[in-house]
Amino acid sequence: MQRILICLLSLLTVTAGFGQFKKSENIVVITLDGFRWQEVFGGADSVLTFDTAARYSTNYVKDHFWAATPQERRQKLLPFFWSEIASKGIILGNRDYGNYFNNANPYWFSYPGYNEIFTGFPDTAVNSNDKIPNKNENVFEFLNKLPEYKNKAVVFGSWDVYSYIFNDKRSGLLVNDGYKDLAGTLTPGQQLFNKLQHEMPAIFHDGERVDVATFHIAFEYMKARKPKLIYFGLGDTDEFAHGGMYDFYLDAAQNTDDWIRQLWEYIQSTPEYKDKTTLILTTDHGRGLAAGGNWQHHGQRIAEASEMWMAAIGPSVKPVGESKEKAQAYQGQIAATIAAMLGKEFKPLHKPLPVLTFPGK
Numbered sequence: 604m605q606r607i608l609i610c611l612l613s614l615l616t617v618t619a620g621f622g623q624f625k626k627s628e629n630i631v632v633i634t635l636d637g638f639r640w641q642e643v644f645g646g647a648d649s650v651l652t653f654d655t656a657a658r659y660s661t662n663y664v665k666d667h668f669w670a671a672t673p674q675e676r677r678q679k680l681l682p683f684f685w686s687e688i689a690s691k692g693i694i695l696g697n698r699d700y701g702n703y704f705n706n707a708n709p710y711w712f713s714y715p716g717y718n719e720i721f722t723g724f725p726d727t728a729v730n731s732n733d734k735i736p737n738k739n740e741n742v743f744e745f746l747n748k749l750p751e752y753k754n755k756a757v758v759f760g761s762w763d764v765y766s767y768i769f770n771d772k773r774s775g776l777l778v779n780d781g782y783k784d785l786a787g788t789l790t791p792g793q794q795l796f797n798k799l800q801h802e803m804p805a806i807f808h809d810g811e812r813v814d815v816a817t818f819h820i821a822f823e824y825m826k827a828r829k830p831k832l833i834y835f836g837l838g839d840t841d842e843f844a845h846g847g848m849y850d851f852y853l854d855a856a857q858n859t860d861d862w863i864r865q866l867w868e869y870i871q872s873t874p875e876y877k878d879k880t881t882l883i884l885t886t887d888h889g890r891g892l893a894a895g896g897n898w899q900h901h902g903q904r905i906a907e908a909s910e911m912w913m914a915a916i917g918p919s920v921k922p923v924g925e926s927k928e929k930a931q932a933y934q935g936q937i938a939a940t941i942a943a944m945l946g947k948e949f950k951p952l953h954k955p956l957p958v959l960t961f962p963g964k
């Protein structure tokens with residue numbers, strides 16, 4: 604690990620620094636837990652679509668997601684992503700072009716991944732999914748201490764471990780995760796989603812709610828309170844993949860693509876957000892390959908599980924589209940990049956990985 608770190612830090616020393624971006628005033632982060640780069644760039648996987656031994660509905664996959672070429676398939680799966688974001692934003696991680704985006708941490712599962720994204724560092728002490736309050740300061744917490752972001756940084760997640768990852772007790776951030784009800788003065792929409800989340804099927808058990816509840820609770824909060832930093836931590840993709848339900852996995856990704864469309868249309872039609880909000884999309888880890896069945900799984904024993912993607916759109920991002928540059932970036936660079944897009948330098952106790960070098964406007 605030490606060797607990997609030194610190697611990647613030396614690779615990354617030639618960065619443009621935090622002054623490279625045109626400033627954003629707001630940042631929205633959305634993660635699709637364990638959603639593979641293979642589907643992002645290639646749509647429905649041919650091995651999984653035509654698997655005659657599959658225990659999911661391959662007919663459903665064919666009907667909804669299949670097309671002759673990977674370009675058509677990805678467009679069908681993620682129509683907003685491959686129109687608006689591909690034309691006005693940037694997409695990293697297509698390994699077919701040598702554009703690599705990876706975990707810097709060696710674990711390739713959720714808590715270490717989210718820790719790396721938001722605290723900017725692959726901490727080897729963060730090596731389980733246990734509900735342990737995170738010792739590391741995250742970038743939302745850092746920004747929430749500055750007057751302009753005070754009480755304007757919020758976290759919504761399907762998985763009930765986010766309150767530990769963001770250490771809400773120490774950080775003071777609002778973290779609404781698992782089946783938590785939103786408190787305080789609520790709009791009729793917020794009251795409805797507080798109620799509905801308990802009436803939806805608890806298909807994942809273990810305190811993880813379905814994303815449709817998380818998304819709308821967060822979206823209603825955004826409309827009512829206009830936070831400057833908001834995170835949507837979504838988990839359906841990972842749960843359905845672990846369950847071997849490729850049809851539902853693709854459905855979850857497509858639903859999320861449409862939520863991102865709704866969110867972006869709201870952002871671009873709301874004075875507090877329009878043309879001053881950058882949206883960042885990514886995942887916490889990758890998964891294995893379809894051949895051999897490892898697509899269901901991730902973790903250290905799955906060789907490809909550190910392979911990921913990220914995308915961004917907004918005033919701090921040039922419309923590069925799908926990056927075809929031979930390059931290596933890490934999820935741990937996102938924390939410093941979020942701060943840099945706001946014109947700030949993230950200064951936690953440990954030194955975060957440097958900001959991403961993708962071109963700013």
Ligand SMILES: [Zn+2]
Pocket residue numbers: 637712713841845901
């Ligand atoms: Zn998982």
